[in-house]
Amino acid sequence: MRAREALEALLADFQEAAPQADVRESYAQEPASRRISRPLVAGRIVTERRAGEVWEAKLGFTLYLPQGQTGETASSLLDRFGERVLARYPLAAVERGPASPEKALGGLSASLSVSLKDGEGKGGKGFTVLLNGRAYSASGWKLSAGEAGRPLVAAGEDEPFAYSGGRTYTVELQGLSAGAQALGDGFSAQLAGRPEVYRNCRWKSLSGNGGGVFQSETKTEEE
């Protein structure tokens, strides 16, 4: 997935969500009036970063309202746009700013930023996840590692002398193919193309639309 593809897809989604609005890329050559008579949405790529296997992008959108329209209109439109973002990229992080006066165009403006990571979203390229050695397809994933275990502190001391338990790894999967949800506790998991194997995994949550979150405290790396 590239940031440009994501931007174009989301601009099309926003246009569909708000047919009355004028949706375009930021700083387009098209002329714009200082006196807009309908909402205008401008979207741009804020950052795109690739480091090894990891790809990240941040997209920024600004909603401009005609004079006379209130912050409630902005809020309602941003709600709709936020829903569209999550429908297309379920693991995206969406951040909204407050409506504030816009100097050049006279009305209110409000911002929406969308952060995406590699492999996320239905629109992204599918990938394979190996669960107990069997291949399942998924459309997106997100990996996070928790803090290293619970600190054990001796009476009268501030510094922990040991930690109980290890680090917990949490893997969120989206669009997981059927069958994987039936796996019981203790399964192993490996994301295709990555050397790490998570062992002794257990489902933390499962949803009917193919979403699943599992956790593991054991990570090994395959040669």
Added chain:
Amino acid sequence: MKKIAKELYRQLEQAVLTRTDGTQIPCRGLVARQKAPDHAGALPHEAGSLCQPLYVFTGGLEEASPGDRLEQGGAAYTVLNVESLALGSLRLGLRLVMERRLDYAGS
């Protein structure tokens, strides 16, 4: 105001103000280009290219509002800002700050 304004602006070119409700008001006045930097052209803005320079209409109008459309000499303008012109308590008309009207998306 009507009589004085008529005298003041009678030598100036005819214009037509179209209100947002469609009402048309004929008037007379002068459209002048507002001073802009030498490199003035389109002003880049996130929403698109904003037209530069702006224009100022000074004429015998009793009322106008932002969003109204003014036409004079084959050119059309969108009213952005309205100020009263007065000499003491005597109203002499209006001063409109306008942008040249193009076929804007979003306008």
